[in-house]
Amino acid sequence: MTDVFSRISVDPLDSSTVDEFVWSSESGAVVAFQGIVRxxxxxxxxVSxxxxxxxxxxxxxxxxCDEVAARTGLRVAAEHRVGSLTIGxxxxxxxxxxxxxxxxxAACAELVELIKSRVPIWKRQHFDDGVSEWVGL
Incomplete structure (x- = not known):
């Protein structure tokens, strides 16, 4: 069994997917990060x-995910959504x-920072004044 799960999805994300993947009977802690559209x-x-x-x-x-799992020996999972998202x-x-x-x-924080810095996913924000702009390009 692999110790890593990763997926990019156009469908709404469900936090139970990654939580259930990483949990095992040896786990005393499951730490999860949820990035939410504010x-x-x-x-x-x-607005979106x-x-x-x-x-x-x-x-x-x-x-x-592989890098964090290899360095720590821990079970790791991440899922990123693409497409149009709304607040929440x-x-x-x-x-x-x-x-x-x-x-x-520590491992979850490292994973999130790696994802944000290395995974080529770009965000376009739509503001309530009708203007939109790409972030981080």
């Missing part, structure tokens, strides 16, 4: 987002299971 950014009202992914984004996401939608879910909470927290 209604503001830098003082401006946001569009996420677009590079054709090989799946590979990059898998590599991030889940955009990213990452989870790590470990025997103890400290290592689970």
């Amino acid at each position: 209604n503001h950014d830098d003082g401006r009202g946001v 987002l569009d996420y677009r992914a590079h054709p090989e984004a799946d590979r990059f996401l898998r590599e991030c 939608d889940l955009a990213l879910i990452a989870a790590v299971a470990a025997p103890h909470r400290a290592e689970a927290f």
